[in-house]
Amino acid sequence: MTPERLARIKQVLNTRQPDLRVLTDQVHKPRNLSAIIRSCDAFGLANMHVVWPKEGFRAFRKTAGGSFHWVTTHTHPTMDNAVTELKAQGHKLYAAQLSDRAVDFREVDYTVPCTIIMGNEVDGVNPVTAEQADEHIVIPMMGMVESLNVSSACSIILSEAQRQRKLAGMFDQRRMPDEEYNRLLFCWCQP
């Protein structure tokens, strides 16, 4: 471990946002999950929540490559379980969902504790979870195809969340609790 590497690790941990999260509802293509987790890392997220598709999921760890190491992945047995846990932590739930009640993704506030819910490649966010979400958000589209790729959509939303949090000065001082900071510092420094 070079001093530069250690400094970089500390710098990244100092900007991590424990209260901005992504939850995927049975997103099933490994490449989509990898791209999502890579964007989570790039935009300062420390945690991602996953409900695996019913068919199960094996290929993920391999294809996620590097980023898997830098974002803690929490697996939930059901969406209900994930939603209950995140609501208990005081999170607003923003479902990326192409519905009638959806608002422009730039109009919601990402500086509050919040979780962005991304839907399955075919079915979107399931109706029960969609009902429980505080807001539905949508990226305006003007083409023939009905939706964006799920990882593209997630990256666009996270980039806006990062913009808002930067404006609000939320990257300027460490926001991660000491205990988690120390645990991650230890993990990330392992060869």
Add this chain to the structure above:
Amino acid sequence: MTPERLARIKQVLNTRQPDLRVLTDQVHKPRNLSAIIRSCDAFGLANMHVVWPKEGFRAFRKTAGGSFHWVTTHTHPTMDNAVTELKAQGHKLYAAQLSDRAVDFREVDYTVPCTIIMGNEVDGVNPVTAEQADEHIVIPMMGMVESLNVSSACSIILSEAQRQRKLAGMFDQRRMPDEEYNRLLFCWCQP
């Protein structure tokens, strides 16, 4: 062809932006190219320019699925050829490139005729083309991984371009020349 379908096709053609383009420099994963072309469609682009990787490229048409139909793909033998053609059309060239001269992607003007150049998954935009670009643009990152997935990066940039063009009223009246409008209307109405 239902009247609703025809109305939708016309509406999409009416918002197409002939002078906003994407050029990929040997992007080689079919799934990345598909996600890029899907975002081009969603954000109102009518044209994409491609320099295939040296190994050649066969899988693309198949995996791009729907979107391939809605965005005209121009193939160039070399990046030099593509750059010359786009410069001759008066385009600013914005290379998405992680370099010292890169500026925040939100700082450049996407309302002028312009082309966004996306680099290869491993090597980025080649040095000669990077040198020829008017600007290098970068999406700010604060994680451990060195870059975003190329299709995520492209989607984020196009979403900003769309935002700027919407603000400027560029989606409010048809911008595509009659001849191309009529040609595409005919093509898109084929079963």
